[in-house]
Amino acid sequence: MRRNLTLALVVATLISCSSQTENTQEPESVLFQLVDNRPYIEIEVNGVKGKFIVDTGGVHGMNTDFAEKAGVKKGRSFMIQGGGDGEQEAWYGEKAEFHIVGTSIKTLSDSPIILNLNPIRDSLSIPFADGVLGLNLFQEYDLSINYPNRQITFYEKGHHPTDGYxxxxxxxxxxxxxxxxxxxxxxxxxxxxxxxxxxxxxxxxxxxxxxxxxxxxxxxxxxxxxxxxxxxxxxxxxxxxxxxxxxxxxxxxxxxxxxxxxxxxxxxxxxxxxxxxxxxxxxxxxxxxxxxxxxxKPPTLSIKEFTYRAANFDSTTQWYLDRLPFEVVAQTDSSLTLQYQNAQIKFIHDSSRPILSSYKSERNNKNPNGVFKFGFDVPNTQDVIEKHFPRPDDLMFGRPIVFWGRSMFLVRDPEGNVLQFFEGGSHWKNSFYAFITDNDNRYKTFTEFVKENGMVLHSDFSNDSTGVNQQNFVHGDIKVELLKLDMRAEEPYNGVGASGVQIESALKSFSKNSTSQTY
Known part of the structure; x- marks a missing residue:
């Protein structure tokens, strides 16, 4: 009798395990945009779409503008505080369902908070601030935020991975x-x-x-x-x-x-x-x-070294030494390598390269320069401006720019190359390349590189009417931009300064970091 009972229990357990396996919900994933170091995903409420922060520090809520568009009515008001000295009036909204676009996931809130997020959006110059997904979502799912790959995955409770974490x-x-x-x-x-x-x-x-x-x-x-x-x-x-x-x-x-x-x-x-x-x-x-x-810490991209082909080798390298905190770390008869913290540039003497070398179409049998901008992450852009570029005419556009919540500025060196500085992190490091081409093979090389390295589309400023295909991709802190031009767009880009390095050569400077947990 005991033997039969034991066998019955084993069978029942196997059936139960099989049933649980079959009923386990498959994880769903969406890509997110990291804007001002905050993860935003697309949400739909009552047929109205918006970009919401996934926020462990908040609860479900929405901007007053978004609530009005989505028809979510305000209820009782109260005063709310957060970062900053002040407080503002907020309201409990009526019950709302938040659908995460691109998935089957819907998360409910009986009384989402409605408040005015426009001052935050406008002050930080970010493109959207429609709302927040907070506590409810984390209570309903085990949530993975893969920052380097810009992906959020929703796991059924108790079914997230654990190996290697x-x-x-x-x-x-x-x-x-x-x-x-x-x-x-x-x-x-x-x-x-x-x-x-x-x-x-x-x-x-x-x-x-x-x-x-x-x-x-x-x-x-x-x-x-x-x-x-x-x-x-x-x-x-x-x-x-x-x-x-x-x-x-x-x-x-x-x-x-x-x-x-x-x-x-x-x-x-x-x-x-x-x-x-x-x-x-x-x-x-x-x-x-x-x-x-x-x-x-997943493997992430890095740019160990920028390569720069300098026509006026001595005066150009001296400009970098005089105007920026670089020091010489390696030197040969025809090259000089400068470094500051994790920012590094290798200059190669190339007297055949004209100053302000122009973009020219390969259709005219002239190679366009592949790299037309490169740049660095720095801890504080204002500090760099005050120490190294104090005159208003030092900066292109005469001032720093805040784009999607991130301060940046551009300068042009003596050979016409554009350097772009982004605020972020605690030290200087190479972080940005911008390429220009009209060559289909080079464009294919770039797109294959983007796909192989898990880079995510961050912004797309393509314009079919002008013939410019401009896209920006990110992976971790690394940013790349590509302008692919057709014949209509060539003339405005004649005269673009560049570093004399083609796309395929520049892509060799990228590498994948190790998975060490130490940052």
Whole structure:
């Protein structure tokens, strides 16, 4: 009898396991846009589409403009606080269903928050701020945010991958936001993990004052963001290292100390926030049921060295040494390599290359220059301008530009090449190439490279009426731009300065980084 019962239990267990396997929901994925270090996905409410932040620090909500278009009515009002000194009026909205476009996933909120996000959008010069997907979504799914690959995956609860990930336990701050232990200068503190925070790290005043501040150089008070409560005014400094665990340590972490006498952050009792400025180097899985955050650093692209063919070799390299913080790290009779932190350029003497070499069509048997811009990520664009390009006429357009929440500026060197500087990260590094071509084979080479390396389309400014096909792709911090021109578009681009390096040669400078967890 016992034997038959045991056999029956085994059969029942197998049937149960088979049923569970068959009923497990397949994970669904969508690509996202990382704008101002925040992940945005497309959402549809009542047939109206918009771009929403996936935010561990928030709850489901929508901009007043979007709510009006989607026909979501306002209910009871209240005052809401966030980053910044102030507060603003917000409303509880009526029940709404948020459909994640490109998937079958729909997430509900009985009372989504409705508030005015336009000041944040306009202040940061970002193209959209339609709403937020927050706590409800993370409670319904185990969520993977793969920042380098710009992909969010929704796993059925308990069915996310675990192999190769570092597991970080967390508690909930105010029953909502993941909060982890981190160590700075040997001092442990509780830090919330906020995917809606654009910065690398925020330390609130009480925790900052508990550190040894003798070796920390604070910047002047400046605006470092914009929150629900208005401008986020803070002083910035760089921490040599920050530690979550022996396997998860970060070096040269750009950190801010907010200076607020009112608002949500002024009353915070925890140590600070860990933001997307660090998370963007990882795939991060949030498992709210187990209260675990899993991190894995996938291989990411890097540009070890820019190659530059200089006609006036001596004067051009001297300009880079005089105007920028580069130093000579290698030299031969015909080349010179300059480096500062992770930014590196190799100059090759090429007297045959004319200054301001023009883009010319290959249809006229003249090769166009492949690279017409290259650039760097720097910690703070304003600091670079003040130290290295203080005159208004040093900058193209006479000023920095804020594009999609990111400050940048352009300068032209003595040979007419355009350098582009992007604000981001804690140190200088090579991060950007822009190519121009009208050659189908070169265009094919580029598109194959993009596909093979998992680069994601970030923006498309193509214009069929002018014959310009302009697309921007990203992977991690690396950005590439390609202008493919047809005959109608050639003339406006004659005279474009470039580095004399063709696309296929430039692509050889890219490499995949290792998967080390240390940042």
């Amino acid at each position: 570092e597991v970080v336990p967390f508690e909930f701050y105010r029953n909502q936001i993941p909060m982890i232990k981190m160590e700075i200068d040997g001092v442990e503190g509780d830090f919330t993990v906020d995917t809606g925070d654009r910065s690398m790290l925020t330390t609130f005043s009480a925790f900052y004052n508990s550190l040894d501040t003798s070796d920390k150089e604070l910047s002047e008070l400046r605006r470092t963001g914009y929150g629900v409560g208005g401008p986020v005014m803070a002083r910035e400094y760089v921490l040599p290292s920050v530690k979550i665990s022996d396997e998860l340590q970060f070096r040269s972490v750009k950190t801010r100390v907010p200076d607020h006498s009112a608002g949500a952050w002024a009353r915070s009792t925890h140590a600070g926030n860990l933001g997307s400025g660090i998370l963007k180097n990882y795939e991060v899985i949030f498992d709210y049921d187990k209260q675990e955050m899993l991190l894995k």
